[in-house]
Amino acid sequence: MILLARPDVVRLEEQLKPVEFIDLSGVSRRHWFDFRVTFSDGCRIAVAVKHSRKAAELRLSDELQNMASQLSRSFADGVALMTERDVGRDVLHDARLIHAARRDPPNEADARVREVVVSLAGSTTVAEIVRCAGGGAEAFRAIARLVGSGDIVPNSPRLDYRTRVARGNL
Numbered sequence: 804m805i806l807l808a809r810p811d812v813v814r815l816e817e818q819l820k821p822v823e824f825i826d827l828s829g830v831s832r833r834h835w836f837d838f839r840v841t842f843s844d845g846c847r848i849a850v851a852v853k854h855s856r857k858a859a860e861l862r863l864s865d866e867l868q869n870m871a872s873q874l875s876r877s878f879a880d881g882v883a884l885m886t887e888r889d890v891g892r893d894v895l896h897d898a899r900l901i902h903a904a905r906r907d908p909p910n911e912a913d914a915r916v917r918e919v920v921v922s923l924a925g926s927t928t929v930a931e932i933v934r935c936a937g938g939g940a941e942a943f944r945a946i947a948r949l950v951g952s953g954d955i956v957p958n959s960p961r962l963d964y965r966t967r968v969a970r971g972n973l
Contacts, residue, residue, distance in 0.1 A: 805898040806850075807898075808898035810951060810952050810953025810972070813843050814841040815838055815839070816839045816840075817837070819849070821834060821835045824870045825869075827862075827869050834851075836849040836851055838850050839879055847878075848879055849881070850882070850883050851882065851883070851885070854886060854887060858886055867882045868882075901948070903944075904947035904948045904951070909945070909948065912936060913948065915937065916932060919932050919935045920932065920954065920968075921973050927968065928964065928965060929966045930964040930965065933946070946962070954970075954971045955970065
């Protein structure tokens with residue numbers, strides 16, 4: 804959910820085929836990555852998701868680094884480990900908000916918010932954009948969609964009415 808909320812992520816694949824590698828003790832093994840993410844620059848990263856305690860017990864960081872050196876570039880350009888420690892509450896909040904807002908089709912509020920943001924020089928608060936766009940909750944959800952697309956960039960995590968934002972890709 805967090806990766807899909809990022810504007811630079813263009814694809815996320817699950818149920819990948821296993822990769823074969825020689826582990827740190829010299830034994831041939833197979834590993835199933837949880838997913839592979841493709842970024843807008845074309846870079847593809849295979850991601851392993853584990854609880855931090857389990858990852859430490861398995862020395863998963865070391866093993867993934869070892870796997871990365873043996874990985875075919877046709878599978879991925881690199882690997883990453885994600886644990887619960889990589890995700891703050893604010894980042895998770897924003898990802899959930901962006902996904903919820905994306906369930907609504909773009910509407911007139913999106914166009915009004917876009918007009919306000921295009922005219923921005925510097926940054927302002929979400930509340931000020933909502934006020935200028937005249938849209939209340941609809942405008943706020945439009946802002947969340949535009950954050951998800953990279954057209955608006957928040958200055959800090961935890962998107963709410965007090966968050967300062969600036970024009971992104973617009």
